[in-house]
Amino acid sequence: MLTRRVSELSDFRVSYRRIECRWFCCVETWHWIKTIVQKDAEFDANYNDMVTSENQTIYAFNHTISRNKTEGVRVSVDVLSNKSESPILFVVRQKQGVLSFQVPLILRGLYQRKYPYYDVGRTLCQPPTRAASETQYFFVDVSTLSSQGTNYQLRVSRVESFTLQNSASLHHHPNLSFFSPSLTVSIQCPIYDLDNNVAFIGMYQTMTKKGAITVQRKDFPSNSFYVVVVVKTEDEACGGPLRFYPLRPDQLIDAGNRSKALDVMVSPAINLEAYVMGMLFCLGIFFSFYLLTLLCVCLERRRNVFLNPADMSPAETGNPATIISSSADNGSTMSSEAITDSATSTDNNYGYMERSLESVARSRQESLSSIEEDDYDTLDDIHSDKNIVRTKKFLYVADLARKDKRILSKKYQIYFWNIATIAVFYALPVVQLVITYQTVVNVTGNQDICYYNFLCAHPLGALSAFNNILSNLGYVMLGLLFLLIVLKRDLAQNRALERHDVNALECGIPKHFGLFYAMGTALMMEGLLSACYHVCPNYTNFQFDTSFMYMIAGLCMLKLYQKRHPDINASAYTAYACLAAVIFFSVLGVVFGRDNTAFWIVFSVIHILATLLLSTQLYYMGRWRLNAGIMRRIVYVIYTDCIRQCSGPMYIDRMVLLVMGNIVNWSLAAYGLIQRPNDFASYLLAIAICNLLLYFAFYIIMKLRSGERIKCLALVCILFTAVVWGFALYFFFQGLSTWQKTPAESREHNRDCILLSFFDDHDIWHFLSSIAMFGSFLVLLTMDDDLDTVQRDKIYVF
Template identity: 35%
Template sequence: MGVAILQLQLILLVLVLLLNIQGSDAVQQFIVQKYKYGVSIKVSVNSSVEYIFEHDDTQKLWNDDPTRPDSGSPARVHVVSSEATRNNPIFITARQQKGILSWQLPVVIDDKEMDHLSRTLCPNKNYFITDSSESIQNHTIINVYTSSDIDIVFSLEINLVENFYLFTGENHATVVSPSTPQVFFYAFGDNVTRNDDNLQSVTTKTNAREKKTVVLRFDSDDDLCMLISIQNASCPIFDTENDIMFEGFYETVTRRGGITISSSRFPLGFYLVLVVKTSDEVCTGFSQNSSVAQFTNFFDFESQPYDVPIVDTRKDSNALRMKNVQILIQPSISYGEYWLATMSALIAIIIVYIIFLSGLCFYKFKPFKLEEVDHQDSATASSSDPINNENIVENNLLITSSVVQSNPQSVTNPNCNSSIISLGSPESCGKIYLNQLCTRNCKDIKRQSGLYLWHLITIAIFYGLPVIQLVITYQRVLNNSGNQDLCYYNFLCAHPVGLLSDFNHVFSNFGYVLLGALFIFFTWRKHKQFQDAVFEQSYGIPPHHGLFYAMGVALIMEGVLSASYHVCPNHSNFQFDTSFMYIMAVLCMVKIYQTRHPDINARAHSTFSMLAGAILICLFGVLYPNFYFWLFFTILHVGMCLLMTFQIYYMGQWKFNFCCCSGYKCGDICHPIYRSRCILVVIANLCNWGLAFWGLYHHSKDFATHLLYVFLMNLALHLAFYITMKVANGERPPIYTWLLLVTAMITWGGALFFFFSPSTSWALTPAESRTFNTPCKLLNFYDYHDIWHMLSAAAMFFSFMLLLTLDDDIMHKPHSKIPVF
């Protein structure tokens, strides 16, 4: 009985094992099916069935025909399934000789599901980079499987990619979406064109690995955010939003983009991969679905999104993000064109040197009668020995002292005011002359002026060296990471040289350096030519050569820092390009005011402290360019205008007094005592208020440029007023000064024209900045911003020379005959 039971148990155990084996066979059922290119297959799959698709070898392909331009094109897999879900996805695996790739459906990117995908596989045969003697399996095996217990219907179609190869000078149109990225290939070579009849000869030229450079340009008619990647000609190809940044170079693009690519970086050619982002946040800087972000940007009118469609998170939302793209590859310039462009710019500067140095030689041989004028006018001022310098200085000081003693109220409270603000100007109700405002010793004036130079040199060293270190680090990070969004280049006109990605924008700043050095030379020459203490104490404008030296050094540093900025221009370092522009504008205004007000001029430490405050304000304007900051700055701007109005109108000598002066009516304040200065301050206030409220209305993110407008506008007003008053007072600047004025106006006009034609915008996102990118405009090497660099350097040099020579006509005129205005 026990034996019978044991036998029965053994029989049952065998039956169970047999059933399990049969069930196991059912789970691991494999269905092998042939596929043909261009034929759609629709089947269902579940956890018990796995499909293996193999190519039908009886199908004849152009892939095997080397005479076709598309020979060697890869396969593209297209899978669609509306039944696959995130919990029950299907998996697709492509096995090739060069590797294995796998995907899942639905495609999930940033919590968005897409019910179809298209992927380009690695080319099995590539006549551009592969020796034709290699034995390569041309076809791919596709596996489709799932863990779902229920059937999931899907359709599969495999095609050979047409127009896979990009050719120089040909426009190529394509459509891209988040789940259907596009991949293309480009090979460097002289004869890589679609018209070639024999691709084998193309292979030979490509293998020569000639160093060439091409410019890729991308254009689109919509603002959908897209990623562009340039990858080595190797497998695998990274073509999804999550892994496209793992290889080569990449950048974000909306309507326009470009990149320069060298064969030295990709000797075997490169893959161009295009993927549309599921969200535009990276390209626009804000989230389309975030109501909080829209509330935060309520006062930021320029960046606030208007009429932006809300991105649908349903499976069919992918249809809303189909982007049409035009691709064009053009050859970059040759080394000969590099040399032509650079040498042409250098020759232009050399011509300026020759003209001004030749004019200097002509001016040097003109009959100067400095000593004669000195002796004659000094004899008039002193009845004793006309060549005794000590007596002349003593007499001049006595005359100045007597003026002050005879009218002790002239420096604190003149008798020509009846307003609630008591004057302290040394000017009487009549005309005032320079000797009344030039009581300090000439040595003190020179010492105070020299402080500008030494302060500026100190600032240049401590400011410039960290800037250079930082931008070199930026360039290294860019080269190592491949992230082209780090730097705001004009990618359609960026010519690399060595480690520099944008050599032309760095090189075009050399004009600031060379012309700044030339201006320092002219200042030194004038400084050495007129070193006569008695003459300077009594004749002409009191010299402030330290200010002129500081202006020349500032012009050189503008070139150095602008070049540093253009190594890697971005939102974080734009101040490098403008800081010394602020300094030059302020130094010029100080010099103009010092000319007729030598004793009440701003000191070096006060001037640079004010500039430090301006840089601090600019920092907050760049980091927080919202409405509230612009409101604060507008109030500050208007308040500073009122303060400077009193300072300029009363020549630095004023104070508040709430009691009216006896003998005068307070209503007389409506009648200006100094009409010329009154006109200046009224015009200046109107212009500044207009600019202040214009900035408040627009409150753009580019606050640094707005602040530069404020400085330059006030400089132009000061210079225009000074020249007008010179002419009105009968002074006649020499002909070369008028030539410098005309030349400066012409170059400033041309420079500003090109300045307002930007090719980038650091205030926007990298993708939005690329919409301003333009091709090169001059010698196939320089764009509008490069031309701005050259013309603005010339304009600043001519403006500085204008200030240096503006008062040469009164060089031999006594202080007692030089009017103050």
């Protein structure tokens, strides 16, 4: 046999091949004579001996074990001299297993740095027995290859308080005597109690101050398990500070005195009744919204039947967000509320006289422009040249609702079909990936992969935190309810158009429901993908939880813009392409955004440029072109409007909105560039939400400034949604876990359940945010119901 030493090489490869020998060879045998001494040993006695390469000592122990009682045996060794020589090998032979370790015990830390330990203790797993009581033997063999004598001390003792009872607290010292805020806690059988093998079996997790592991009976058929606590060799594993170390990773480093005291408490998990109550509570909350909607539909129908019982038809019944039209004798229709208003008042909030049914058709033929005509309105080509229409100082919805309704309806239906297609192709690989994550956690037992709130993580089957998944049911159920409400409105609108209802044809905001269908679908997908994310939450799959949040924010802004600009709203392809770019940057930010100056500079520049381009698009109603002459036109506008005559902006309202929007976005870009938040996905979501809130506030203010009013139902939805959002954000910012830190640091934020012993703060965020999103959608659906009887040439564009 040829032995060759390889040293001081960074990489090497060992090759071998099979060689058949067809001759006999003589083998010289060396006999190494060693003195073997066996001693009968006792528990709790100190044995101070010396071992060399010439002798081997065997300590024989016997103890009585009981089938109904579990005891622990601790083997403690301390090397007293010659610590620089060859290590001492200790082999513990039991009835059904062998445990071996060397002293000094060399453990490796980060970057393969070596830490020697000369005072080592190992805990033995009790062998199983079928007898009620049985005496078993085990042996401790001590040997070394050192030619010089090495003194050591051996002590074998029974571990006191080895068995943990339910709801019992134990002041426990770890297997190795060293101090650190970083620990590894493991649930296992048999026992692996070293830093380099504690992860070999069972479930394990790192911790600093707090940790929790839920043990399921199915994982331990013997109805018993061992709780092993091992102090880490370095603090960096748990997010501690980096210390100074020698450059050579193979150099031994003195770990010092590292020890930690902790309390281990075993308490019973929740029973089946808690699971049932949690599921019934979740279903009951969201089914109540279905019942409330049905009740409102019945009350609305009863109200309309009472007001006009002769003309009320079952096909015209609405939902809580529906204005129901009633047929008049002359073939024209108007809402029951308008009839009531016209009977009690001759003047309404819009500053013009309420029109009679006969005057509606006549006024439709007389004028489709504003009553305040200017030079542009007298041109002959006003109906064909959109440049002239869109550059009027005062625009009305009739000016931007000239396209064929069937064409626009098909255009906006593409939003729904596209998001449905995106949802299918996006969700399938996500589901497959999170199933893989959960399988890896269950097979390896590594609970550092997923960032749960371990103090309130209730497993069910293969799922580790079923409660976090169940609480997302609200997004799906309320998204489906919103789709049903939109469908009801869509059917009512189609019936009105089929009977040539003048109000449906010429009054109110043009009703296109494609974006509403897309919003409801996005809400349902948010629930599905949020549930997938909470199967195993970590930084690599956080975009699953936020992707459709970007979709929802973008679709809401598009819907707000579409209300007053139906002809010039963005197409589905352009909108989804922009949202895809946002999600693309979200992924890049998660992967490369941490302390990457180049990425933040590029993103901030793109953010500011996109804000300027969008501002220009909104201000000029799309009547500008991005080409080689853009700079010349900008300079010309600045010269003529600012330097030559210093005139103010032509569209003051739009300018105010865009100036505020640019201030907000530039501030967010500066914050990101300076602070560089670790959670880039949440930062990007904050940008979207800030822009949505700004536009919504502008819409409400301009609506009230224009003399319009907000009906009771819409006002109730606004107030209710605002209150729910406030409570939802409170629970969101509780921060029960965070993948921006190490798993051990994340567990410091874990908290107990606060609702039914089943749901935590983040689950309540899921409940409230789903309700708040549903309420926000209802606000968008009902906020312009007051205009259903107002002609479009009287409704301002802003």
